[in-house]
Amino acid sequence: MLWVDKYRPKSLDKVIVHEDIAQNLKKLVTEQDCPHLLFYGPPGSGKKTLIMALLRQMFGASAEKVKVENKNWKVDAGSRTIELELTTLSSTHHVELNPSDAGFQDRYIVQEIIKEMAKNRPIDTKGKKGFKVLVLNEVDKLSREAQHSLRRTMEKYSASCHLILCCDSSSKVTEAVRSRCLNVRVNAPKEDQIVKVLEFIGKKEGLQLPPGFAARIAEKSGRSLRRAILSFETCRVQQYPFTNNQVISPMDWEQYVLEIASDIMKEQSPKRLFQVRGKVYELLVNCIPPEVVLKRLLFELLKKLDADLKLEVCHWAAYYEHRMRLGQKAIFHIEAFVAKFMSIYKGFLIASFG
Amino acid sequence: MQQPDIRKWFMKQHDKGNDNGNASKPAKPTLAIPGKPSTAKDAPAASAAKPAQGGQESSGRRKTSKYFANDKKNQEDAAEVSGSAAKRKVQSSSADVKPPPVKKQHTVKVDDDDDDDFVLPKTGKSSVESTPNKKLKSSSGKGVSRASVKESDDDADDTPTNAKSGGRGRGRRGGAVGGRGTKLELDEGDAEDEDAKEVKSAGRGRGGRGGSAAAGGGRGGGRGGFMAFGERKDPPHKGEKEVPEGSPDCLAGLTFVISGTLDSLEREEAEDLIKRYGGRITGSISKKTNYLLCDEDIGGRKSQKAKELGTAFLTEDGLFDKIRASNRSKVTKKEESKPQVDKKISTPPPKATPQKVVKKTTESPEKGKAATHASPGVSSAKQKKPTVGSSLPWTEKYKPKIPDEIIGNQSLVKQLHLWLTQWNHHFLGGDSKGKGKKQSDSGAKKAVLLSGTPGIGKTTSAKLVSQMLGYQTIEVNASDSRGKADSKIEKGVGGSTANSVKELVSNQSLSVDMNRSKQPKAVLIMDEVDGMSAGDRGGVADLISSIKMSKIPIICICNDRYSQKLKSLVNYCLPLNFRKPTKQQMAKRLGQIASKEGLKVNEVALEELAARVNGDMRMALNQLQYMSLSQSVINYDDIRQRLLSSSKDEDISPFTAVDKLFDYNAGKLRMDERFDLSMSDPDLVPLLVQENYINYRPSAAGKDEVKRMNLLARAADSIASGDIINVQIRRYRQWQLSQSSSLTSAIIPAALLRGQREVLMPGERNFNRFGGWLGKNSTMGKNYRLLEDAHVHLISSLQFNLGRSTLCLDYLSLLLKHMTDPLKMLPKDEAVEKVVEFMDLYSINQEDLDSMMAMSKFQGHPSLLDGVQPAVKAALTKAYNKGSKLRVIRSADMITLPGIKKAPKKRVAAMLEPVDGGAGEDGDAVAQNEENNSDAEDLEGDDAEEKPKVDIQSLSSKGIQIQTDSRGTGTKKAATGRGRGGGAAAGTSKRKR
Secondary structure (H helix, E strand, C coil), rough: CHHHHHHCCCCCCCCCHHHHHHHHHHHHHHHCCCCCEECCCCCCCCCHHHHHHHHHHHHHHHHHEEEEEEEEEEECCCCEEEEEEEEECCCEEEEEEEEHHHHHHHHHHHHHHHHHHHCCCCCCCCCCCCEEEEEECCHHHCHHHHHHHHHHHHHHHCCCEEEEEEEECCCCCCCCHCCEEEEEEEECCCHHHHHHHHHHHHHHCCCCCCHHHHHHHHHCCCCCCCHHHHHHHHHHHCCCCCCCCCCCCCEEEEEEEEHHHHHHHHHHHHHHHHHHHHHHHHHCCCCCHHHHHHHHHHHHHHCCCCCHHHHHHHHHHHHHHHHHHHHCCCHHHHHHHHHHHHHHHHHHHHHHHH | CHHHHHHHHHHHHHHHHHHHHHHHHCCHHHCCCCCCCCHHCCCCCCHHHHHHHHHHHHHHHHHHHCCHHCCCCCHHHHHHHHHHHHHHHHHHHHHHEEEEHHHHHHHHHCCCHHHHHHHHHHHHHHHHHHHHHHHHHHHHHHHHHHHHHCCHHHHHHCCCCHHHHHHHHHHHHHHHHHHHHHCCHHHHHHHHHHHHHHHHHHHHHHHHHHHHHHHHHHHHHHHHHHHHHHCCCCCCCCCCCCCCCCCCCCCCCCCEECCCCCCCCCHHHHHHHHHHCEEECCCCCCCCCCEEEECCCCHHHHHHHHHHHHHEEHHHHHHHHHHHHHHHHHHHHHHHHHHHHHCCCCHHHHHHHHHHHHHHHHHHHHHHHHHHHHHCCCCCCHHHHHHHHCCCCCCHHCCCCCHHHCCCCHHHHHHHHHHHHHHHHHHHHHHCHHHHHHHCCCCCCCCCEEECCCCCHHHHHHHHHHCCCCCCEEECCCCCCCCCCCCCHHHCCCCCCHHHHHHHHHHHHHHHHHHCCCCCCEEECCCCCCCCCCCCCHHHHHHHHHHHHCCCCEEEEEEECCCHHHHHHCCCEEEEECCCCCCCHHHHHHHHHHHHCCCCCCHHHHHHHHHHHHCHHHHHHHHHHHHHHHHHHCCCHHHHHHHHHHHHCCCCCCCHHHHHHHHHEEEEEEEEHHHHHHHEEEEEEHHHHHHHHHEEECCCCCCCCHHHHHHHHHHHHHHHHHHHHHHHHHHHHHHHHHHHHHHHHHHHHHHHCEEEEEECCCCCCCCCCCCCCHHHHHHHHHHHHHHHHHHHHHHHHHCCCCHHHHHHHHHHHHHHHHHHHHHHHHHHHHHHHHHHHHHHCCCCCCCHHHHHHHHCCCCCCCCCCCCCCCCHHHHHHHHHHHHHHHHCCCCCCCCHHHCCCCCCCCCCEEEEECCCCCHHHHHHHHHHHHHHHHHHHHCCHHHHHHHHHHHHHHHCCCEEEEEEEECCCHHHHHHHHHHHHHHHHHHHHHHHC
């Protein structure tokens, strides 16, 4: 079993990193007054862990008995019926799903599933918890329409169905939805916190950690705890006992983006642009989300870039990322960014070095 | 009303004048004298208002029709200017003479076209054109540039003394050649105003580049199409040579065969050049071939045969020389006798004979027209026709009157004739002979099906043959309702056509009895049977039944014999497939008609027309008639020009469209043409543009790499905008944006980057690639599906509850490391055991492993499985498969089988053993228990009721459970039957389906 999963805190009490949040959540549960919740924060900060722990706190161990289902919905949308299929993860008390998987028809999912859950209100034998929890992942990827239809239903059925929303960035969640939820910001853990966790794991696993090694991993992880633990284990698989100068290898795709970035910096020509296109395709085909590619590429470029250009390049990256979300064919936008960068950089090189 | 008619009349007049002129060489003097005093030819200012108007009008027309040619010239010139020095050498003969004339020309302003020949043509041109006067000149100049190139040679040895007369002659001829109703007086006026030397220099100026410009003009390599690139090499000196101007028809009567790659011309260009000068191109060598045009002896079949037959070889330069030479000889001839000129000359009224002048003034335009028809020497009998039927479309007017007049397909017409004559014998008279014979006889079908493309005379043939045999034709076509006849025929015939058809067909008395009494027999022509559509419900079936019972012959006509709709019909019919007539056949007939209409068209032009309309005689005639309204002389270029634009109605492949958009000359395309191109396939063209735009070296940037990069960035940006617009269109149905979409996604990038295509990767072929996006997108979709499968499996292992992207971004490499590293480092058995254990823990199956491998593999990076012994891999597979039989089901496959959707929805609940695996037998018991439950559960489809049940199950088990939703009926049984063991197998077997 991977360490990330093995040492995932199962209850709110055992949470190490976001203790304050955990305590607050616990209070919420004990007071029986659980509003809709919106968890947001960068990846690897522990949102999902907190949510699972919260559910356990609410429903006890039965929340962990989940089953995976491929659910079909038939939605009546005026003149036609839309058939949708979605994978859900559900226990007796909660349903977890990823509505953005339904693509542009996510609206119907959101409308339908809440109604369905509200209709089938569970009657607990003890008559305690008269509600179910719906966990929606990747709310920021929901279309605007889906979010709009969400806001009314989440009020109407709030007695029987509590929502827990989870997303990376709250800025893509509409104001209306945000205001109906208790927003919980889950920060990325600080590096010393990560180090603490790594040392904790190391102790449990009975490993010898050279001084500073955990810190290096933490630094490389970009403040993602999950990443830190994963690469910690990777190091363990690669080489043990640890040495101080052990290489902490990046992910394959990160390595690839790095190559692309150095390609771009080395030469700015149509030919190179064409090669870059091929490599970006490769990334996209391997299921790396285009936003991640663009962001990562920008970071790699910025590392090597002259300070004068940084602002401009950032501006264009943001511009094209925005447009990428408006559009559909991500490669076009990434390519446009690369072409723009090449154009700027080449002009800069010629201007300053002739 | 009268005005245009008069004009038309005028133009016909000159035609005739031309004819006369050709017939009698000394015509000019005679013509000039009898010509109306008001349009005295030599008077510089023609005072007659009407002729002047006529001239202006037609020249205006010429102008527009030549618009592209001119533009292309500019382009070509520009290219030439930037061209290599070698090219200059070619030109040097004319170039060295040029400089002085340049200045003079500008002062003289002989004509705009000449301006085009110089380096700063465009600005000069536009300013010059602003005055109407000049426009006239330019139009005349068009002709000049085409005809006059070779003058430069002449001029070089001309002496100043003879210059004056020479200059004049040339000036006149220029007007005449370009003419077709151009005002000759203007040119002459110029000639008179300036002294001879200047005129002469003007002539020289026209030499040199004017010629090459015109030649490059036509098709600047763009029309080559990408397929051609694959077959033939590019000409080594493509576009670098100047193409000479010769006199029209200088190659008339000669037959050429082109072989191999020429030095500077694309094959199409060469063909065009030869055709323009009246030559003929054939595909293979025969005795009639005069020349084999080839630059390098590639020793192919053609050249061998040519050697056998003794056909002369001609190089490209030789061809040019020929054309040039012809012009020179013409020039001298012309100076001897101006009026002779050549067929293309059309000088305004002066050429009219006195006789006609009288007619013109006294008689109505119609009669005047009749007169024009008369004069070309049409028989008096035919003279009537045009007068009477002048309002008819030519297609009607010149419809074949007897079957022999039908062009092409004569054998089919005969077959039809035979069929029809024997029909009665077969089906009425011969009824007594028994049916056995009928079936054996292939010609004995009761109906016939004529098929072929539109406009090749199917209906005409059917009607003519019927008429000839004395049948009365009843035609039912798409304009009639042809639905199924009412079953109750008693309702009467009156109602629908269908009923009347039934009536007609079944009415024996009508055919048989009347046949005996020599009454006209009837034949039913079902036209456009493939057009039976929604309104004609049951039409084809009804037609078949009609055929079966018919007492009269039925002729069915359709365009596409292989249409799905007609499949059943074909069995009951004798199929006659009409083929397109050859272009020679068509040209012959078109020529006859043209001469009857007094239209002057040369044969090559007609052949070109025939080729362009793709065998459609009707369209050819319509085009011809349309052109006859504005011109009385039609030559090759006119046809080309005209049908170039109309050919757009045909399908343009997206590749051709992209080629055209990126072509050098694309800058000269009008906006609507670009829209047409990019709309030819609004989905594919943008993808092709996106795929290929990087490959073009924008001519706008030249050698400036920074600028090129800048243009690329702008193009990429525009393409990205196109994507955004496309989302609006598709997702929010904002179809009004489709123009903007094609503008941003295809036209703007193409406009920014048009230029030469270049190869970026070694070994790549230099034509546009197919859009890669489609393929990549589908691979991406597939990978996302695979990832989702793996993800579901991971989730169902319950060790993992994160998103898909997290899995891909963070987990993948570590997971894979866990599964591959042991294989490399540990001894075989131990490693395999370890890996299988890990896979079981996360319920990863082999397919998942493979897809995860594929997904984490990047080009140029070593695969994770490299260095793993094949034996180890095999052992792993074996171990895994062995394990799977004993293994508790951890994952259930969630693939919905599309075929069996209708099957009753059942759920298989599969038990999970606790992770520690502590309960062996216990698990068995539970599984047993579970089996029962799931069986019971099968009876209930309802989700809601199921949940409590599931709950019970999960309570009864100590582990966790996974519920599958499997719909395979067969596999389901296996799963339930076998309980825990079989489930996995079921899952995998399902998967394989």
